[in-house]
Amino acid sequence: MASSLIFDLLSLNFIWLCQCAAWFCVLALIIQAYKLYLRRKELVAAFKDFPGPKTHWLYGNAHEFKADGKDLDxxxxxxxxxxxxxxxxxxxxxxxxxxxxPDYAKQILSRTDPKDNFGYRFITPWIGKGLLVLSGPKWFQHRRLLTPGFHYDVLKPYVKLTSDCTKTMLAKWDRLLSDTNEVELFHHVSLMTLDTIMKCAFSYESNCQNDSENAYIKAVYEICYIVDFRFGCIPYQSDLIFHLSPHGFRFRRALKIAHRHTAKVIKERVESLKQDTELEKIKQKRHLDFLDILLCAKDENDQGLSDEDLQAEVDTFMFEGHDTTASGISWTLYCMAKYPEHQQKCREEIREVLGGRDTVEWDDLGKFPHLTMCIKESMRLYPPVPGVARELTTPITFCDGRTLQKGSHVLLSLYNINRCSSLWEEPEVFNPQRFSPENSSTRHSHAFLPFSAGARNCIGQNFAMNEMKAALALTLKRFELSPVPDKEPLKLPQLILRSLNGIHINLKKVEN
Ligand code: HEM
Incomplete structure (x- = not known):
């Protein structure tokens, strides 16, 4: 009798507890729904001055972007x-x-707003809080520490290394020509720019160009694909859902590979630096590189970078230092194939400067005006970094009187800015002459932004321009390029500008 009474009481308590839990869940859901309603109302009010395309009640505009090569159009x-x-x-x-x-871009880029915490948060597990993602005083401290790594004394020896890496790629193309005239060049160029950044910035002989299945490059492709996919997949805006998803699993697997690659580079260097701790002694043995500067950098309190900061900077520079230039070189080669008259003009200029040499030297870099104009025009039409984002810390009133509130997210479409029809005549036409000295001097300061502008501009832009000039000069000297009919590349913005179907080019050896 007593035991059945206890059992009844326990069951009653259990039912009561279940009911409380159910009510609690309903209440939590109502509070969450109300918060979302307020958030939506706030956003609608914040962006009221800026109409845009029609939205779907659930997806917004996300479903319009299909990664099918038409998103930028x-x-x-x-x-x-x-x-x-x-x-x-x-x-x-x-x-x-x-x-x-460009007028709006100028206003945004002259402020000090941080990178937006929506998109850059997706890449932080990969490149950590390195220079690209940092903000505030810590960003300033790192930028000051790292700027000497791009002094021209440091960059000078990199030109020969870039030439060596390009020659390795071109020798591979020579061998391919015995089977076919056609190459998909983006993959080859990515391996070449990875080889270059490894040799220049990290003095590391990776031999990666002979490894077409290079694990790091594959991991970078996978990470960029998943980050881009995450933007368009609404449930993946939640870190928890993404973490538990198959994509989250793939992301972590790719991260492991990418981090293993950079950790190995750091570990080997730390070992070798145990013998030489002073920059002067290192300089006597080999060129001073970016990793030396990172490892020996000290702030005003004599503090070096922590292990975590060091890893983040190496991950940042390994990615930014090769994938962006791979995109820049590949799309310029595509433009050269498409516009043979400019290709020929560049080749004549290159022959005049290099004569019989097959290596570009530092002093040559300023002697390629037409090639430089072609690189800039290619980057205008196909910017390797198609967009950058900011989160406003204070309200802004734009030049036309429209305002945007604090906390709002802004995406600067470098792709659209570079093609702005009110500043560029026939913006879709490939015309390198736009970058002649006469035409450049009268241009709007923010009409051409491949490297962004202001305090957060690209720290590696001189490195990048030197590498692109040297690699393109040697390639055009050795090969004539023509387009492959029916294989027009499809622009794919995945952090950097790639092509959905690769960049296919026909090659023919040039008789020198
Ligand atoms: C064609 C090649 C390149 C292009 C088009 C390019 C473009 C850009 C752009 C647009 C930004 C601004 C990003 C933002 O605001 O979120 C940026 C920043 C940055 N780039 Fe580059 N980049 C190139 C090559 C390089 C190279 C070769 C390196 C390193 C060796 C590099 C390192 C960086 C870093 C560390 C930042 C962050 C700078 C900061 O916020 O202080 N980039 N780049």
């Missing part, structure tokens, strides 16, 4: 319909202002 079309800037929604609770005009 869509963004460009919207720039035509909504001049200066327009609002895009990823789902119902995240909106950002897409900027397409």
């Amino acid at each position: 869509l963004i460009y079309d919207y720039a035509g319909k909504y001049p200066y800037a327009f609002t895009l929604w990823l789902g119902s609770f995240f909106a950002s202002l897409t900027v397409s005009h």
